[in-house]
Amino acid sequence: MDLSSYFPIWDRLTQAQQAQLTRSARLRTAPKGTLLHSGSEDCVGLLVVCSGALRAFILSPDGREVTIYRLFERDICLFSASCMLKSAQFDVSVEVERDAQLWIIPADVYQSVAASSAALANYTNELMASRFSDVMWLVEQILWRSQDKRLASFLLSESALQETRTLSITHDRIAAHMGTAREVVTRLLRYFQSEGMVRLTRGTVELTNEAKLRALAEA
Amino acid sequence: MDLSSYFPIWDRLTQAQQAQLTRSARLRTAPKGTLLHSGSEDCVGLLVVCSGALRAFILSPDGREVTIYRLFERDICLFSASCMLKSAQFDVSVEVERDAQLWIIPADVYQSVAASSAALANYTNELMASRFSDVMWLVEQILWRSQDKRLASFLLSESALQETRTLSITHDRIAAHMGTAREVVTRLLRYFQSEGMVRLTRGTVELTNEAKLRALAEA
Structure with missing residues (x-):
């Protein structure tokens, strides 16, 4: 303090x-x-x-x-x-x-x-x-919003596939799935967390608001 | 140098x-x-x-x-x-x-x-x-793009009205017409100038590319 x-x-x-x-x-x-x-x-x-x-x-x-x-x-x-x-x-x-x-x-x-x-x-x-x-990231999100939609879709489909709301998956693996950079995934996940859509721990991504993720994926 | x-x-x-x-x-x-x-x-x-x-x-x-x-x-x-x-x-x-x-x-x-x-x-x-x-201004332009369209429309209609491509008008007067702040108008006009749409001198705004202004106004 x-x-x-x-x-x-x-x-x-x-x-x-x-x-x-x-x-x-x-x-x-x-x-x-x-x-x-x-x-x-x-x-x-x-x-x-x-x-x-x-x-x-x-x-x-x-x-x-x-x-x-x-x-x-x-x-x-x-x-x-x-x-x-x-x-x-x-x-x-x-x-x-x-x-x-x-x-x-x-x-x-x-x-x-x-x-x-x-x-x-x-x-x-x-x-x-x-x-x-932060602001440049926001600009990119606004201009080509597809990445966050794709990540939301990926998390939802992965959750359905694995039949769990708590995915054991690294940011690297998600990035590989999405064909993007790990940093992008980490940044998006932190944003999702700040919006209450997921909770992150080391090695896991827990989906905490599927309705909001779905709304984003389908926006 | x-x-x-x-x-x-x-x-x-x-x-x-x-x-x-x-x-x-x-x-x-x-x-x-x-x-x-x-x-x-x-x-x-x-x-x-x-x-x-x-x-x-x-x-x-x-x-x-x-x-x-x-x-x-x-x-x-x-x-x-x-x-x-x-x-x-x-x-x-x-x-x-x-x-x-x-x-x-x-x-x-x-x-x-x-x-x-x-x-x-x-x-x-x-x-x-x-x-x-600069970037915050861009964010605002992207998020609520209406101001630049409105300014483009205003310049075109004013030009038609006055039957001249060189408008004798201050930024203050334009702002009053648009119900916005002078700073916003000044910034937008400078942007228009950098895009080759207008040329600014003290007290005048010359329309140098009406087609581009029209495209913006109607976008």
Whole structure:
């Protein structure tokens, strides 16, 4: 729960920098449904997820929400502090999806430490690249949605074939079946899990919502 | 054309860091159609555009290309050096769209300078946030595509109404007509311009490809 444990580069900050972050950070508990951040005019600060889950989404002009990524324990939400990036010109909202505890670091403090710490600035780059990857994945899902449908179909047919809801199968084997890369399968399965459609353990995929999988497969 | 002029934070690098970048950078001329970077296994380095235009795109499983952003003079392409970001897990290809001259900075050199320069690392963050904004805009376009169609329709009907291909109209007025924000209109018009559909000057919008606008409006 100590703030230091959430930053792999903590030891590369000076004591003064560590103190600056620690002094300014506030620990907050937020129940499911709390809107933590809304649009670009809002700059609540960096959110460091200690427990629970957050959902980042965008809003359509007619009020439709589209999830762009989720943040779980140990993830850090950068775009709730997007005022510190003058080139970030987009509106993301962040809400609590599962009761959460989080550290909030004010944007100006974080920015001021990053201004003098290459380690923190480079770590921020990695955080952004992670979210960028999430969004690129979403783009691909939207543009050529076939992979997730194919995976849903595969899981359902495999479950029917093996007469069990808990498939003993590796991501590698699924990828081979689908003629795609293991990384794609892993990413899709994690997405399915976050949507409550499957539960993953090492070596197994348990189907937890067949109706939703079927709806996806037939969409 | 001097490398220093492309980095607003150049003066905040040490002489040794400046020399390291300058020594390693190569100036390259690349004609239209050149594929500069292809997918994540490729790590050609940072591309600094001196002149011309680059196009970054992703490839669908069935070989369809989708443009995710364009880079013009003074823009810097980060994802052609994505090997330096271990969290960047996506494949972007970059090709020359208009004969280009560029500086190429090897990824390992750039990474090593950024590791010891907070200024360069923070500047890299801004570069990534810029591209992130481009991609978020694309996501919105894909998800709720109506705005660009509506703008195309508006320009065509306004042109017919005024009996001219060169409309004297501000972005504010267009936004008011469409019931949307000026920023949205400006961004869409710039996109239309990059696609050759309009030419923008202060206070006017010239329709340069009505067939393409019509195709978009009726898509």
